[in-house]
Structures are given as structure tokens and as C-alpha cells.
Amino acid sequence: MGNKRTTSSDVAKLAGVSRTTVSFVLNNIPDSNIPEATRQKVFAAAKQLNYHPNASGRKLASGKSKTIGLVRLQSTEQVFNDAFLLQVLVGIEQAASKWGFHVLLKHIDHDKSDGYSQLITENHVDGIILSGPLQNDPELIKLHEEGVPIILLGQMLDTGIPYVDVNAVLGSKTAVDYLISSGHTRIGMITNAKMDYSSAQQRKIGYINALEKGKIPVDERLIKEGDFTPASGYVAMKELLSLSTPPTAVFVASDVVAIGAFQAIKQAGLQIPQDIEVIGFDDIPMAEYYDPPLSTIRLPAYDLGRVAGDQLIKMILTNEMDAPGFLLETELVLRESTKHND
Amino acid sequence: MGNKRTTSSDVAKLAGVSRTTVSFVLNNIPDSNIPEATRQKVFAAAKQLNYHPNASGRKLASGKSKTIGLVRLQSTEQVFNDAFLLQVLVGIEQAASKWGFHVLLKHIDHDKSDGYSQLITENHVDGIILSGPLQNDPELIKLHEEGVPIILLGQMLDTGIPYVDVNAVLGSKTAVDYLISSGHTRIGMITNAKMDYSSAQQRKIGYINALEKGKIPVDERLIKEGDFTPASGYVAMKELLSLSTPPTAVFVASDVVAIGAFQAIKQAGLQIPQDIEVIGFDDIPMAEYYDPPLSTIRLPAYDLGRVAGDQLIKMILTNEMDAPGFLLETELVLRESTKHND
């Protein structure tokens, strides 16, 4: 074993060609017109020397890092409750590796939402996927205006920043439509988060849309706020149950929050779905094992990641996306927390 | 806005010093003895030009990437069920950022367990944290022998590769000790995974140790294998319940597997903990919301990540660790799936 890194010069020397040729062959540069015989010599030399091009040299010379950054903007507590990040991550990573890109991970706390521009300005990454964007983030807008490839996982309205998001409005509407079609007219809602999150707004809009279509007046007392946690679902559900005429069904816009609602319902001596039906949102892996198994709206986490990764890399490579934004559809998953109406 | 990157030369020019000085000041090189006045000039110039050192240039010149790789070796399905990776990740990342390191993420499927050495040989990372190591991985052993800084999350016996792991033997023993102290003598076990996983072995050893200490003969019929999934817990539990004399308590070495066991128990018309007590392992965030809330052994996921990150960086920087390996302790968390004996 030599203790010196083998470089492209070594390969060139052994193959009897120049470094230029080595670079052309190994990077498979189109139109370089290298005859097969020469190529083989280079490949053989590279193999013999166990040559691996140094990424730093390559990055410096090319100005490209072939790395994308996944930035999570959220509190630590949120991270712990986030059952999807993993699936999203895997989606991103598989998209990236398909193109020979790597992925750099960075969590940033909500209260200091700067710092990711460092990834760009120091050239660690060629573009970033930002998850959990704030509605007002001047640093991000500036980056986007400077032409930095950015994809939002979620949306920032009125900014024109490309996004990949779930069609939560329609998903929520589907859930509530189902409840209405089962004959319910008093349908409660517990949001997944505070209303300054766009995902919370979207899910609420879907709920309202369904009611309107069903000609059911919206009763604000039936709408409670959750905040990502089971505890918040527990509290919200208790409030709902203490209403003079409690709902007979409830749409909880987050499976994690829904587990708290389950507790409150059981504690009140009520049965799911006999006394009260509930539909969640997200379809976390555990939802299927709730007691009873939770009917919910499946969020395509893996696809979200995959599409975001693909589109970001497309932007980096060609400077254009297939669309200004992507809204992925959800799917209604019926389990035991709702009655079956067929 | 200039459309050319500002480089250290620009800063040097503006500050009226050399690039050497700029580098010394900005990197805060000890013993460089730069007078305060000069430093301030450099800082001011850097600030005025909004200078950010290019990471690629720095990496190439220094030979250091200041990046660590987190490599997950596991099947996609496993990833989806892995409630901890996130917490581990946050721990690693916070350790890394404390030292100015970044973290690169890479999932690798079990069946093609090579590919991470590319991260090293191409100089993307200075060292790697490998999660889910296989017991026999020649590529990894070779890397380690070549002096590449590696930390295992988990262990590879007899290799001398540094590790950070949970003291699963003791944790499991604690769980079973508790059950024994409650008066049980027929205690079942469902493993978290197949026995070729070291974590499965360790947890089983803890179970056996507790029985031996309690002078309870080990009955192999009482030991069933899980495989990370709730479904496997369901099946295993059903088998346990169909024994001629079923266990009165069961230690399920994974909370995720335990939820399946819960289902089987309820389906058999039995109550937890009245008819059968169960203790899990891991303390996933959802465990607290099981019905009934699951007593379990808390695995310090965040700390696992933090310690692994700290130690890896220490290895990279100084070539030594604080210890050849770290075994972090667990904690018994008593909730409602066990009776209280006080």
C-alpha cells in the first residue's frame, strides 16, 4: 500500500496519457471522442491504482459541489415528533444518489432561522431543500432572488419559490366529505398546528370546503387547535367533548395529535367509532396500530422527498423545473376508527 | 452586488494585508501573533465584502473536509420503522456543529453493504459513524485498519473498532428483574430482531441473566423472535398465548414490536396489565400513548448521537478517543402496562 493518495497524474502516467484524457474518460465527457483503446487503458490504470478522484479538487475546479443540503427549520421537540422526516429523507437521498449527488443535513432552530445561507455561500452545496419554511424569511427570499436553487417542502405564498407540497386542502376535504357521507352533521376539527403554519391553514380550509359543499354551517366552537403533540390533542378533544352538543365525528389533522384525542375519548367512557368517529391525517407507521386502528389521510412522504430531490437537481443542472410547484395527492385510508358505509 | 465571488485576495487587498494574514486571522490560528489592529482591519474588510471562505478551496488545501458521514446500513423498511434515527441524528449534528463540522447522510441497503468507503476515498468526509453494522464486514475492517476514523453505533465484536452503544444487556436485565420482583415466574420474551443482530443477542442475554439471578429456569418455548415490526410482535404474542401455560408477563425487546403484542393480547380478550404485564424496550415517543401506556426501557438516542459525534470528531482531530468504546445506560420507565409494586 502506498501511503500517498493516488492522483489523476499517477493514472495518466501509468496509462501513458495526459491528465486531461484521464479526466475526460473517467467523467465520461460527451463529444470527447476518445478511442476505445485509450479509454480502456485509462480504466485499467485507474483500477490498478485503485484511483478515486478527490472530491475537493473536483469541486474547486468545477465550482460544483454535487451535494444538496436538506435544511430542517424546526424546534428540537418537533423533530422528535416528526414521523416523516425519515421517509422524506430516504426519498431525497435516493433521488440524489441517482444523479451522483450527496446530501448534507442541517437542522436549524426556529428562533435563529438564519445560517443555511452559509451552506450556499461557502459552497458546500449546490442547492437546498428547505423543510418547514417560515412564512416570512427574508434571508431565504434573498437567496432565491440571487438565483440559488431552492425547493421548499411546504410553501411560501406569494414568493414564487418552487415547492413540493402535499395537497392538504383536498386531502382534508376528502376526510370530511367521508364523514359527511356517513351522515354526520356535527363534525369537529382539531388542527395539526397553530394557524401560523400554512399546513394548518390548508387543512382547515379543506375542512371548511367540505362543510360548505355539504351545506353544513361552520361552527367555530367545533374547531380546536393542536400543536403537533398528543397532549394538545388530548386537551382539544376534552374541550370538544365538554360542549353542550359535542361532535359525533372529528377530523384530527395529524395522527400524532389524534392519539391524544383517542385518550380523551376513551377517558370519557366513549367508544370509537360507535360513539364518535375519528379520521386523522398523515398515516404515520404507527396509525395502523392505534386502538382502534386509525382511519386517516395518507401523506406521500417518500414521494415528497423523491420529487423534491429530483426537481432540485434538475434546477441545479439545467436551471429549470418541470413545473413551478408540485402538489402531491393524498389517499384516504379507512381503518377501524370510522364506521364503514357501503 | 458584484457577480464574482469575493475571495480571500479581495479581503487581503481591502485590508491592506496578505492572504496569509487573512487566513490566520479568520481561522483564528493560535500563535500567529497578529496584533489586534490588524485583526480588526481584516474582520472589517471581510464583513464589508461579505466574504465567505470557499469550502472546496479550504478542503483541498487543508486535506480536511470538516464533514462527517453518517451511514445507515439497513433495509428501507427498517428505516421507516426506525423511531430513533432522528434523535440520533440531531445528537450527531449538534455535536458536529459545535466543532464546525457538517454531516453527510447516506443510507445503504443491507444487501450491497459497500459504497461507504467511497465517502472516505473521495475525501467527502473525514470520518464516519456507521449505524447498524453487520457482524462481518471486510470493507469496514479494512477501512479501520487503514486508520480511517470510524465509530460504530452498535458493536462489532472482536474488531477493536470503537463504538458507542446502549447497555442493552443491563437494560433488558433491569426490565426482567422488575417483572420478577413483581412475583412472575413465567416470563415470556419477544426479541426485537432476528438473532443475527447483536442488539437482539444482547437483549436476550439480559433476559437470561435476570432469570438466572432469579433462579428461574430458562424455557426456550417462552422466547419468540420479532423482526422490528408490529406484525411480528402480533404473531409472536399469539404463539406465546397459545402455550399450554402461557406467560403471565412478557418482555418485548422493542416498543414497535410491542404494539403488535398488545393487539394479540387484546384480541385474546386479556387485559394489560391485569392478566398479563408487558415491558418494552426503546421508549419511542409514541410509547407513552399506547393503550395502556407502555412501561419500557428508555434508550438514550440523543446521547448516543451526541457521544458518537463528539468522539468521532475527537478521533479526527487528535487521533484518540476518550475510551475504546462507550456503553450508555438505559432507564426503566414505568407506566401502565405493568402493575405497580411498591
Next chain:
DNA sequence: CTGAAAGCGCTTACAG
């Protein structure tokens, strides 16, 4: 206390 200069390992016009 500070700078000129070499060098890290690539890529890429450019010229032939």
C-alpha cells in the same frame, strides 16, 4: 509580526 510562493487535485478552455 508578515508576506511571497508553492501546492492541494482536479477541470477546462485552448491550441494543435
Next chain:
DNA sequence: CTGAAAGCGCTTACAG
């Protein structure tokens, strides 16, 4: 079809 050479933006002996 192929190579000599410049250059990417840093760090770091070395010399003074």
C-alpha cells in the same frame, strides 16, 4: 484525437 497550461480558492511551511 490529445496535451500543456492556467486556474479554481484556499492553507501553510518558510523566510525574513
